[in-house]
Amino acid sequence: MSESITLGKSEVRKDAWEKVTGAAEYVADIKLDDVLYGAVARSSVHHGRILSIDATAAQASPGVVRVLTAADIPGEHCFGGLVPDQPALAGDLVRHYGEPLAIVIATSKAAARKAAGLVKADVEPIAPLLDPVTALGTDVSKLHEVGNLISRYEIKEGDIEEGFAEADVILEETFSVPLVSPAYLETENSLACWNADGTLTVWVSSQHPFTDQLEIAATLGMPPEKVQVKSAVIGGAFGGKEDASLAILTALAAWAVKGTVRLVNTRQESFWAHPKRHPVQFQFKLGAKKDGTFMALKAVAHMDTGAFASLGPAVGVIVTETLGGSYRIPNVDLETYVAYTNAPLAGAVRGFGSPQSHFAIESMVDMLAAKLGLDPIEVRRKNILCEGDKMFTGVVVNNTANSLPVSLDRAQEACRKFAAIPPLPGKVAGVGMALVMQSMGLGAKVPDDSTQRLEWKPDGSLLVHLGAPDMGQGLAMAAEQIAAEAMELPYELVNTVGLDTSSSPNGNVSCASRMTYMVGNTMVEAAQKLKAQMLEQAARLLNRPQESLSYSNGHVVTAEGEKIAVKEVISRAADDGIILQSESTFSFPYPEATTPQHLPIGMPHVLFCFGAQAARVEVDPELGTVVVTHLTAIHDVGRVISKVGVEGQIEGGAAMGLGYALYESMDLKEDGRWVDSFTEYLIPTSKDVPTYHENIILEIPEESGPFGAKGIGEVTVPPTAPAIANAIYNAIGVRVKSLPITPEKLVKV
Amino acid sequence: MNSIQVSFEVNGRPVTVDSLPNRTLLDVLREDLGLTGVKDACGGEGECGACTVIMDGKSVNSCMVFIGQVEGCAIETIEGLAKDGELHPLQRAFAETGAVQCGYCTPGAIMAAKALLQENPHPSDEEIREGLSGNLCRCTGYVKMIEAVRCAAEEMSHV
Numbered sequence: 001m002s003e004s005i006t007l008g009k010s011e012v013r014k015d016a017w018e019k020v021t022g023a024a025e026y027v028a029d030i031k032l033d034d035v036l037y038g039a040v041a042r043s044s045v046h047h048g049r050i051l052s053i054d055a056t057a058a059q060a061s062p063g064v065v066r067v068l069t070a071a072d073i074p075g076e077h078c079f080g081g082l083v084p085d086q087p088a089l090a091g092d093l094v095r096h097y098g099e100p101l102a103i104v105i106a107t108s109k110a111a112a113r114k115a116a117g118l119v120k121a122d123v124e125p126i127a128p129l130l131d132p133v134t135a136l137g138t139d140v141s142k143l144h145e146v147g148n149l150i151s152r153y154e155i156k157e158g159d160i161e162e163g164f165a166e167a168d169v170i171l172e173e174t175f176s177v178p179l180v181s182p183a184y185l186e187t188e189n190s191l192a193c194w195n196a197d198g199t200l201t202v203w204v205s206s207q208h209p210f211t212d213q214l215e216i217a218a219t220l221g222m223p224p225e226k227v228q229v230k231s232a233v234i235g236g237a238f239g240g241k242e243d244a245s246l247a248i249l250t251a252l253a254a255w256a257v258k259g260t261v262r263l264v265n266t267r268q269e270s271f272w273a274h275p276k277r278h279p280v281q282f283q284f285k286l287g288a289k290k291d292g293t294f295m296a297l298k299a300v301a302h303m304d305t306g307a308f309a310s311l312g313p314a315v316g317v318i319v320t321e322t323l324g325g326s327y328r329i330p331n332v333d334l335e336t337y338v339a340y341t342n343a344p345l346a347g348a349v350r351g352f353g354s355p356q357s358h359f360a361i362e363s364m365v366d367m368l369a370a371k372l373g374l375d376p377i378e379v380r381r382k383n384i385l386c387e388g389d390k391m392f393t394g395v396v397v398n399n400t401a402n403s404l405p406v407s408l409d410r411a412q413e414a415c416r417k418f419a420a421i422p423p424l425p426g427k428v429a430g431v432g433m434a435l436v437m438q439s440m441g442l443g444a445k446v447p448d449d450s451t452q453r454l455e456w457k458p459d460g461s462l463l464v465h466l467g468a469p470d471m472g473q474g475l476a477m478a479a480e481q482i483a484a485e486a487m488e489l490p491y492e493l494v495n496t497v498g499l500d501t502s503s504s505p506n507g508n509v510s511c512a513s514r515m516t517y518m519v520g521n522t523m524v525e526a527a528q529k530l531k532a533q534m535l536e537q538a539a540r541l542l543n544r545p546q547e548s549l550s551y552s553n554g555h556v557v558t559a560e561g562e563k564i565a566v567k568e569v570i571s572r573a574a575d576d577g578i579i580l581q582s583e584s585t586f587s588f589p590y591p592e593a594t595t596p597q598h599l600p601i602g603m604p605h606v607l608f609c610f611g612a613q614a615a616r617v618e619v620d621p622e623l624g625t626v627v628v629t630h631l632t633a634i635h636d637v638g639r640v641i642s643k644v645g646v647e648g649q650i651e652g653g654a655a656m657g658l659g660y661a662l663y664e665s666m667d668l669k670e671d672g673r674w675v676d677s678f679t680e681y682l683i684p685t686s687k688d689v690p691t692y693h694e695n696i697i698l699e700i701p702e703e704s705g706p707f708g709a710k711g712i713g714e715v716t717v718p719p720t721a722p723a724i725a726n727a728i729y730n731a732i733g734v735r736v737k738s739l740p741i742t743p744e745k746l747v748k749v
Numbered sequence: 750m751n752s753i754q755v756s757f758e759v760n761g762r763p764v765t766v767d768s769l770p771n772r773t774l775l776d777v778l779r780e781d782l783g784l785t786g787v788k789d790a791c792g793g794e795g796e797c798g799a800c801t802v803i804m805d806g807k808s809v810n811s812c813m814v815f816i817g818q819v820e821g822c823a824i825e826t827i828e829g830l831a832k833d834g835e836l837h838p839l840q841r842a843f844a845e846t847g848a849v850q851c852g853y854c855t856p857g858a859i860m861a862a863k864a865l866l867q868e869n870p871h872p873s874d875e876e877i878r879e880g881l882s883g884n885l886c887r888c889t890g891y892v893k894m895i896e897a898v899r900c901a902a903e904e905m906s907h908v
Binding site: 217235237650689 | 783785788792795797799831836840841843846847849855875877884887888890891894
């Protein structure tokens, strides 16, 4: 392989300068004239029938311009990524605590907030349903017309009874994982401006501005082309910002007052009313031979998607597909139920169902190994998927499965190294590991196209018109590095322009560990087209046959070896009114011949990322406190685009997994309110993450990926919690089957 | 409620503001002085550190400081850190080590680190962790933030 220009290097992201100086403009920082402030009046009950909403006092409050309720919505009242079941403002039914009932628009933030507290909702309470199993029982109230079961998935392969009959040992266990928040630091917020020409401009902090545009247009009964959505700098998203609700409310407010309105959620509102990671209850039954060979898996998952579907049905797909982890299990019987309840809505969050299932299956594997008296790593080695294996979805796994045995070896080495470290006085140390499989893409039969544009500027620099937002993870940097490599230009010459639905191509939603892959593929193709255009223009301007010219490192090279800088060609073409630009669309591949077609929409996923994490913990056996001292994360990315970017995804993902393991749970408190602040909802701090963190990055090329690259965003989260749970068991012999693993669960009082 | 007049210094420049006394330094910096590099992530509860500024040499959560408390004080925000277009070593280190992802916690974390290095120019890793422990970050897992502070401390000790 020849020396790369930028691939695999640690470039400095282009937005770093504005971010370290405070100049970066997040939506709440955008300064416009005559801005009005919105505040949302929200439900203080979990479930109830709305008899009336009295806005008289709020309307009369000083500074208030307008109060809006559902009756003021001119178009569609409900929206939703998969199912339009979520009212922008509650109509006749309140389905969760904190649901928006009205928006107050006022001349100051304080006036709006004060008046929002004066909106009086007369709500007849209904007993709330807060458990996804209970919600599916008989004699319970229906939260939506379709009932409380929104999705059910079932996969059966082989002969489950025969499989258990052949097993020497059978383990049956239950697991549960809590409701957790993506907890991006920038809460949901939006700014909308009604323009004199009857159009609307809306700034969003969103993973999918093009969907926001459609949802806003539908709510307002406007043609989409009259709604311009612009992406500001995004302060983290992690899946939670695949949700248009706040942009819709802000746009509605601006439309109603024919002015400019800003809406910024408080942290409490973010907890109450925006997508969370699904809580799941699992029942597992795993059968194996004496030597550890898996024979049969029966698993049932009950997922709580809360008041609205959000992306719950799609999360259910991945919960189901990852119930068996990274293993070959010949006989399976898997069932997943996605239920509506009166909890805050759950939807997309980094990992998208996989962290939930992995906690269960990766704990199961260690428990089974213990029962058999075998080394849990050897049990894994016996059962891991290999290239060419048929998974229970019918998908034949490709060569990327070759990263599994390597991941296992490296995790084993890390475990051995960690096991030799003595604990601090009074502490007990333990080491554990877990494997991970995370799919890429939205799943079969879900249209998934991403379009980008590359433009060559007259100064010779390249501009990426990125059609999907960089939510902070570094998508723009990845696109620029791939474009630079493909165009044989230095990284410094490639820049990215901000997303604007009125001028950017549609790159689709930033999610599903597929952005480097999709955007990268468009960069590679757009670069080829642009080089061809360059030669065409050079041939025209130089009056030479195109075949006599070639392109190399920012120059057109003639047959005689003369080099002409591209900017000369670009600027001369520009004088003739010709802009050198090219567009490319990449469709996530689900080849019909190799993609099983018998499953429901969104199933199966066909490309995967594998890896492993090993953790060392020190437990205080008296207090039950746990410190994760060491963590080694092994992940295959196909090909590193940005080294620092990949490391950052691993380090951040593992920290999120650590919070899932030990701290985070959005509980319902005794006073009937949800945990809704960082005072009670603890995310890891700099003192909680391991003092030793090691990244081992594998590069087994994904042949359909740009330069062999695939995803890394999500796969880093799921293995952390089971690795920590297994380490804790190995330290003190306590097996905790519900997250988070709090001291109370480790110390018998 | 009557407004109060408060005079203090921001990034070396004297300012006087008229404000209701129930407003915080964070509110005034963002809304009255346009210093939007100062962020709010926890809703003014002093939990996240995104609004960290330096007040008379000490790092504070500006959401926890009523504007009246600022009378006569010297406030430093992220906007005052770069001099003549030249980034402060901490800013450069955060950018170059990859300590910046979404960037929302970055200004607060840099200001907390600056206060730390003023007090302790040669912190151990443990002391850096302690110094950043009031600044939540959801993107980086802190690994590169700690590295950035270590690099900046080293660079500053050579000056």
